[in-house]
Amino acid sequence: MRARAARRSGVWLWLAPTLLAAALFFGVAVGETRIPLATVIDVLAVQTGLSQRVLDPIDASVIWHYRLSRAVVAACGGASLALSGLILQALLRNPLAEPYLLGISAGASTGAVLIAVAGLGGGLVGMSAGAFAGALSAFALVAGLAHVAGGGAGPRQAAVIILAGIAGSQMFNALTALIIAQSASAEQARGIMFWLLGNLSGVRWPDSWLAVPVAVLGLAVTLWHIRTLDAFAFGAEAAAALGIDLRRAQAVLIATAALVTAVMVSIAGAIGFVGLVVPHAMRFLVGTRHGRLVPATALAGAVFLVLSDVVSRIVIPGQVLPIGVITALIGAPGFALVMIRGRRR
Amino acid sequence: MTPLLEVVAASRMAQGRAIVSDISLRLQPGEMLGLVGPNGSGKSTLLGMMAGLIRPCRGQVRLKGLPMQALRRRRIAQLLALVAQSAETAERITVRQAVELGRIPRLGPLRPWRARDHEAVAAALKAVDMAHLAGRDWSSLSGGERQRAHIARALAQAPRILLLDEPTNHLDIHHQIAILDLIAGLSVTTVVALHDMHHALRCDRVLVMRAGRCAALGPPAQVLTPGLIRDIFAVKAEIIPHPRTGRPVFDFERLC
Numbered sequence: 001m002r003a004r005a006a007r008r009s010g011v012w013l014w015l016a017p018t019l020l021a022a023a024l025f026f027g028v029a030v031g032e033t034r035i036p037l038a039t040v041i042d043v044l045a046v047q048t049g050l051s052q053r054v055l056d057p058i059d060a061s062v063i064w065h066y067r068l069s070r071a072v073v074a075a076c077g078g079a080s081l082a083l084s085g086l087i088l089q090a091l092l093r094n095p096l097a098e099p100y101l102l103g104i105s106a107g108a109s110t111g112a113v114l115i116a117v118a119g120l121g122g123g124l125v126g127m128s129a130g131a132f133a134g135a136l137s138a139f140a141l142v143a144g145l146a147h148v149a150g151g152g153a154g155p156r157q158a159a160v161i162i163l164a165g166i167a168g169s170q171m172f173n174a175l176t177a178l179i180i181a182q183s184a185s186a187e188q189a190r191g192i193m194f195w196l197l198g199n200l201s202g203v204r205w206p207d208s209w210l211a212v213p214v215a216v217l218g219l220a221v222t223l224w225h226i227r228t229l230d231a232f233a234f235g236a237e238a239a240a241a242l243g244i245d246l247r248r249a250q251a252v253l254i255a256t257a258a259l260v261t262a263v264m265v266s267i268a269g270a271i272g273f274v275g276l277v278v279p280h281a282m283r284f285l286v287g288t289r290h291g292r293l294v295p296a297t298a299l300a301g302a303v304f305l306v307l308s309d310v311v312s313r314i315v316i317p318g319q320v321l322p323i324g325v326i327t328a329l330i331g332a333p334g335f336a337l338v339m340i341r342g343r344r345r
Numbered sequence: 346m347t348p349l350l351e352v353v354a355a356s357r358m359a360q361g362r363a364i365v366s367d368i369s370l371r372l373q374p375g376e377m378l379g380l381v382g383p384n385g386s387g388k389s390t391l392l393g394m395m396a397g398l399i400r401p402c403r404g405q406v407r408l409k410g411l412p413m414q415a416l417r418r419r420r421i422a423q424l425l426a427l428v429a430q431s432a433e434t435a436e437r438i439t440v441r442q443a444v445e446l447g448r449i450p451r452l453g454p455l456r457p458w459r460a461r462d463h464e465a466v467a468a469a470l471k472a473v474d475m476a477h478l479a480g481r482d483w484s485s486l487s488g489g490e491r492q493r494a495h496i497a498r499a500l501a502q503a504p505r506i507l508l509l510d511e512p513t514n515h516l517d518i519h520h521q522i523a524i525l526d527l528i529a530g531l532s533v534t535t536v537v538a539l540h541d542m543h544h545a546l547r548c549d550r551v552l553v554m555r556a557g558r559c560a561a562l563g564p565p566a567q568v569l570t571p572g573l574i575r576d577i578f579a580v581k582a583e584i585i586p587h588p589r590t591g592r593p594v595f596d597f598e599r600l601c
Contacts, residue, residue, distance in 0.1 A: 095435070224454045231449050234432040240398055241429065242502075243422030243450035288436045 027071030080260035082301025085275020100272035103168030107138020131262035198324020273331020355404035379548030422450035426499035447501030489520035
């Protein structure tokens with residue numbers, strides 16, 4: 001049995017990168033303007049130094065600077081948001097926990113907008129730092145509110161956290177609106193509103209220089225803690241009895257979830273439901289043990305967001321929808337499904 | 346010789362009320378110590394302090410001579426396992442996966458699962474007679490089976506000390522006796538909170554608690570006298586030797 005399990009994980013070692021590469025290629029090949037597949041392959045070959053062919057500079061630019069950078073950032077963002085949801089679900093023992101629903105994304109938006117509008121430090125790193133501070137404040141607020149509202153254990157407590165998340169989201173969204181109304185110019189305001197919906201349109205290569213390392217760091221930290229996440233199966237006290245240093249584990253993991261969410265929000269705005277749908281789908285496929293669940297969730301999150309981005313570009317011809325619209329259209333029914341299944345238990 | 350676990354004048358307050366006051370005891374190697382007392386007398390809190398999960402407000406709990414605060418959680422979990430009351434999960438895990446959690450204190454990011462861990466889990470499942478249920482979903486288990494699986498998880502930790510908080514709670518009489526036989530047959534030092542006097546008789550020593558204090562500590566036959574039971578539980582107790590085995594049997598009548 002063990003040998004079979006080992007063989008199966010061996011299969012995943014080459015299958016996972018293949019799936020990811022296939023999704024990225026799909027993201028590059030499909031778009032609002034039709035570019036022949038041969039041209040796409042040529043561009044990729046020239047850019048990676050495998051070919052010396054002379055290319056149409058517009059095609060080359062669309063494929064390399066616009067589509068590929070966007071697909072790479074989408075993959076990083078999908079993996080980050082899915083892992084963030086997985087961490088929150090395990091630590092809070094709440095199947096509905098997710099950065100968007102808990103108001104962490106809203107807090108990150110407020111932080112990022114504050115930096116962008118106030119012009120403090122500017123740039124992507126500055127905005128990410130602001131988003132990180134906003135995300136942590138939002139989590140502290142929501143966790144504090146849920147704690148004060150109490151509600152014992154089980155389904156009621158799960159509901160209290162989600163309600164606190166709604167309150168937190170509303171408050172931070174209102175703060176964001178206030179900041180925009182107070183200090184942004186009309187043009188700034190329009191850009192920000194579009195970005196807030198979750199949007200990958202403005203993504204270029206410099207964004208990936210932040211997105212890739214942060215996503216890799218988030219995955220590494222989560223992989224390092226797979227047994228810690230497992231230990232929470234029977235609650236925090238049981239985890240402590242199994243030798244988990246609760247304060248340290250919670251601080252590191254929550255900070256990781258907040259960081260990856262914050263960076264993603266500062267690049268592409270608040271994209272909802274990825275952290276909800278992907279971990280649940282993967283639990284269904286690979287089970288609840290985090291040794292398999294963490295890599296599967298990261299991979300599926302990456303593939304899911306790249307494909308959602310493709311859909312957002314082609315579903316209405318000639319118009320690009322914000323990616324948050326697509327993930328919400330898939331995610332909201334997923335949310336309902338998790339809720340109904342939770343009731344049956 | 347340093348005792349494995351020692352409670353030194355430990356007290357715990359919550360909201361201005363003493364939950365446990367001034368309890369001292371030393372565990373003897375290999376013994377089965379029973380904690381007996383009315384609801385709210387502080388048994389669970391004392392067990393929590395012995396497990397290092399609750400910090401005493403005054404006094405100390407020492408594990409191998411070292412105060413609990415000085416030890417890393419992981420080290421504590423390698424020496425000591427706790428079976429808490431009603432630990433539940435909504436996750437879809439199998440019995441084997443639940444028992445495998447017990448190996449966490451001995452695993453790490455750089456210390457992967459080995460054959461030894463697999464053997465410990467198999468042995469623990471066998472000890473509680475659950476090997477044939479290893480593949481079952483947790484949600485499909487009965488109360489008694491869950492309790493046995495929790496004990497198996499604790500045994501998989503390979504602890505020197507096993508703490509159990511009312512392990513026979515909510516079980517039918519058959520499973521109560523089965524769990525007790527199981528605990529009494531273990532070679533590790535155990536501390537077990539109990540409600541049933543007949544179960545307490547099977548312990549090597551009994552600590553009787555009242556309002557957070559130690560009312561008596563000693564072998565059950567000496568401690569569980571009609572007078573003490575009357576004081577602690579407000580019931581009139583009569584102890585009758587069983588006509589065939591001679592084992593003491595309790596008869597209770599409520600005092601108004």
